[in-house]
Amino acid sequence: MKRSSRIYTILIFVFLFAPIAILLVFSFNEAKSLSVFSGFSLKWYQELFRDSDTLRSVQNTLVLALSASLISTVMGTAAAVGIHRLRSKYARAALDTVTNIPMINPDIITGISLMLMFVFIGSRLGMAASLSFWTMLIAHVTFCLPYVILQVLPKLQQMDPSLPEAAMDLGCTPTQAFFRATLPEIMPGVITGLIMAFTLSLDDFVISYFTAGNGFQTLPIRIYGMTKKTVTPKMYALATIIFFTILLLLLLSNFADRDDEKQKRKK
Numbered sequence: 019m020k021r022s023s024r025i026y027t028i029l030i031f032v033f034l035f036a037p038i039a040i041l042l043v044f045s046f047n048e049a050k051s052l053s054v055f056s057g058f059s060l061k062w063y064q065e066l067f068r069d070s071d072t073l074r075s076v077q078n079t080l081v082l083a084l085s086a087s088l089i090s091t092v093m094g095t096a097a098a099v100g101i102h103r104l105r106s107k108y109a110r111a112a113l114d115t116v117t118n119i120p121m122i123n124p125d126i127i128t129g130i131s132l133m134l135m136f137v138f139i140g141s142r143l144g145m146a147a148s149l150s151f152w153t154m155l156i157a158h159v160t161f162c163l164p165y166v167i168l169q170v171l172p173k174l175q176q177m178d179p180s181l182p183e184a185a186m187d188l189g190c191t192p193t194q195a196f197f198r199a200t201l202p203e204i205m206p207g208v209i210t211g212l213i214m215a216f217t218l219s220l221d222d223f224v225i226s227y228f229t230a231g232n233g234f235q236t237l238p239i240r241i242y243g244m245t246k247k248t249v250t251p252k253m254y255a256l257a258t259i260i261f262f263t264i265l266l267l268l269l270l271s272n273f274a275d276r277d278d279e280k281q282k283r284k285k
Contacts, residue, residue, distance in 0.1 A: 041258065044251065044254055045251065045255045045257070050250070062252045075235050075237045075239070076237050078236055079220060082155060084216065085155055086158035086159050086215065086219040088212070090163045091208060094170060097167050098170035098171045099196070101167070101171065102174040120163070125222075129227065133149070133228040133229055136153045150231040158219045158222065162215035162218055167211075169210045173207035177200065178203075185199040222236075223238035223242065227242070
């Protein structure tokens, strides 16, 4: 039984990570072939950094992901604090349900509904172009917000409620008590929410596709456009860089959670 479970686990990991491993290996291939490794080379990384259109789409993606993650983290933290302070359990349950809707709703439904809303508002305001960077930013904040809330809320529930009260007894205003007592306690959840929002925004294609304007193109949209013709191995190099960037963010998130657990054990 133990042997079969080990074999089953190994097969699952092979199935999950074999495509990524192939992509990583062939990003260093000298030739374009995906079946024959002709020799180690950094050729495709050099080609990647010479492609101005791809680099521009990477820049657009990073700017969008950073902006959306920062805004959603601030709004999500404030919303989590507000939900946590609600006295009515019915109001809290209603807000929890509303928070979960964007996560359960299919991306294509969210993308189409946001697109229709932006086009409707743009036509009412007489705008020449209804979709732009700002519509994509609003859309990304919309689907990142629930994940931040769900990361911060458990930290607020685990926190000792007497901490902000003690800070106010010592002369702090409610705002000062939040920044000096509450925020340091929930910071691991805030950081995890920020990293999750950044990775979700970085990875999104469906919602971005429906809410993007003509003058702003993210990396997933550019790669989708390239698949209609051909995907060159420099995309393997780009995917390798993104993979290790996301891996680094996940490691940072895990370290933040471990530090939080150590602090709890000390207390």
